[in-house]
Amino acid sequence: MLGLDSGLLYAIFGAALAVLLAGIGSAISVGRVGQAAAGVVSEDPDKFGSTLILQALPGTQGIYGLLVGFLVLQRTGLIGGAPAALTVEQGLAFFFACLPIAIGGMVSAFAQGKTAISGVHLVAKRPEESGKAIIFAVMVETYAVLSLLMSILTLFGIQV
Amino acid sequence: MSDQYIYAVGRIRVMETRLLDAAKINRMAEAPDAEEAFKVLGETEYAAHLADFQDVNRFEEVLAAEQRRVYLELRKMLPDSALIDLFAYQFDYHNLKVLLKAARLKENRDDLLIPDVGNIPLEELVMAVSSGDYSQLPERMRTAAEKITADFQPYLVDLWLDRALYEELLAGAKRLRSAFLQGYFTALTDLLNIKTFIRVKRLKGSADFLAAALLPGGKLDLLNLLSLEDTLEEMAERLADTPYAQVVAEGLASYQQTETLTRYEKLVDNYLLDYIKQAKYTVIGFEPVVGYLLAKENELKLIRIIMVGKINQLPVAEIRERLRDVYV
Numbered sequence: 001m002l003g004l005d006s007g008l009l010y011a012i013f014g015a016a017l018a019v020l021l022a023g024i025g026s027a028i029s030v031g032r033v034g035q036a037a038a039g040v041v042s043e044d045p046d047k048f049g050s051t052l053i054l055q056a057l058p059g060t061q062g063i064y065g066l067l068v069g070f071l072v073l074q075r076t077g078l079i080g081g082a083p084a085a086l087t088v089e090q091g092l093a094f095f096f097a098c099l100p101i102a103i104g105g106m107v108s109a110f111a112q113g114k115t116a117i118s119g120v121h122l123v124a125k126r127p128e129e130s131g132k133a134i135i136f137a138v139m140v141e142t143y144a145v146l147s148l149l150m151s152i153l154t155l156f157g158i159q160v
Numbered sequence: 161m162s163d164q165y166i167y168a169v170g171r172i173r174v175m176e177t178r179l180l181d182a183a184k185i186n187r188m189a190e191a192p193d194a195e196e197a198f199k200v201l202g203e204t205e206y207a208a209h210l211a212d213f214q215d216v217n218r219f220e221e222v223l224a225a226e227q228r229r230v231y232l233e234l235r236k237m238l239p240d241s242a243l244i245d246l247f248a249y250q251f252d253y254h255n256l257k258v259l260l261k262a263a264r265l266k267e268n269r270d271d272l273l274i275p276d277v278g279n280i281p282l283e284e285l286v287m288a289v290s291s292g293d294y295s296q297l298p299e300r301m302r303t304a305a306e307k308i309t310a311d312f313q314p315y316l317v318d319l320w321l322d323r324a325l326y327e328e329l330l331a332g333a334k335r336l337r338s339a340f341l342q343g344y345f346t347a348l349t350d351l352l353n354i355k356t357f358i359r360v361k362r363l364k365g366s367a368d369f370l371a372a373a374l375l376p377g378g379k380l381d382l383l384n385l386l387s388l389e390d391t392l393e394e395m396a397e398r399l400a401d402t403p404y405a406q407v408v409a410e411g412l413a414s415y416q417q418t419e420t421l422t423r424y425e426k427l428v429d430n431y432l433l434d435y436i437k438q439a440k441y442t443v444i445g446f447e448p449v450v451g452y453l454l455a456k457e458n459e460l461k462l463i464r465i466i467m468v469g470k471i472n473q474l475p476v477a478e479i480r481e482r483l484r485d486v487y488v
Contacts, residue, residue: 039171121443
């Protein structure tokens with residue numbers, strides 16, 4: 001099949017999961033916050049700016065997922081070189097390295113989405129407090145960043 | 161997580177900021193006369209209606225217009241009508257009561273009808289009552305209407321239709337799988353039943369009549385819990401380990417002194433409003449919509465209390481005494 005080693009297939013599977021799961025979390029959450037923001041803006045168009053920032057926040061997990069997926073492809077030589085001949089163990093190592101951002105990213109995107117919706121409601125009620133609403137949602141970002149960090153550190157630790 | 165209400169709740173959060181807050185209500189209550197109190201409404205979202213009804217004595221029309229606006233607005237913004245239908249049933253039942261009684265007394269009481277907000281077009285109800293054919297009405301309503309026409313007694317009109325309405329409300333809350341709504345309607349039913357109990361007791365009604373007058377679906381089994389021979393103190397004692405203990409204790413104490421249930425009714429409204437306030441902390445779900453709708457109903461009630469008080473030149477303290485809490 002395509003002349004790829006099964007080790008490489010595991011690595012690709014991991015990369016796909018990182019992009020997919022983190023992306024699903026972000027897509028759903030950005031969508032939800034967008035609905036809440038549309039509700040607020042339809043009553044009060046001045047709130048567009050601060051609600052837009054809140055909507056964008058849960059989108060970062062998808063980007064982190066893509067970054068990790070990209071790094072896997074690069075480390076395994078799928079882009080920018082010849083595909084490496086990975087053993088099953090090496091392939092699985094890449095797969096596991098992807099899990100933190102795949103799962104941590106998705107879950108933190110959902111959590112951040114909920115916080116951002118609360119933030120949109122806060123902005124609806126007290127527009128002057130939009131900074132605080134953003135900070136609350138940004139706090140959740142910590143855990144997406146930690147997941148990303150873990151995935152990247154592991155990726156670079158794997159010997160190819 | 162149910163996503164379908166996220167947009168509506170976003171709008172509700174902005175609409176909540178336009179509800180009258182305690183400060184505005186206070187200003188209305190403290191206004192020197194009805195005209196001044198009415199003017200306060202001009203600074204709120206009622207302003208649009210004030211242009212149509214400038215006369216203080218037409219404040220009821222302003223309130224009706226606002227109620228109509230809110231129901232129609234909420235219907236437009238929600239993905240399905242099940243939730244608003246549930247709260248609009250009361251208007252269908254109210255209209256049917258008016259029509260049935262008017263038909264029997266051969267009077268025209270169209271002034272009491274509430275058009276546009278209910279689920280059933282008024283013409284359909286008028287048609288059903290005038291032809292005596294209720295087959296097009298929802299099942300619970302039809303059964304009640306048929307029972308009423310079979311044996312017409314003015315008090316039975318209210319009794320059967322209220323029963324049907326509260327069955328409808330609880331069934332609707334179950335259909336929506338909402339513990340929040342079930343809790344609300346259960347508490348409402350219980351508190352109304354306690355009031356009915358006191359009234360039947362005062363009129364020295366029979367136990368059979370009481371059993372028929374109590375609404376189904378409450379959490380309390382009043383027939384077994386209380387007896388018509390109980391004194392008011394005994395009643396309060398027996399209800400002491402229910403969630404309504406404080407409402408009952410205070411309400412009955414005031415009833416004993418004043419012979420009216422005004423204070424009890426106020427405490428009931430505040431209790432239910434307190435229950436509803438938990439909706440303020442819901443992020444995803446339809447609870448805030450219910451919260452807003454009931455907050456609006458509460459606001460209409462407050463304005464009515466103030467305007468009636470002002471027009472009848474009641475002292476400020478007396479108006480205040482009757483005022484309920486506010487949602488925001």
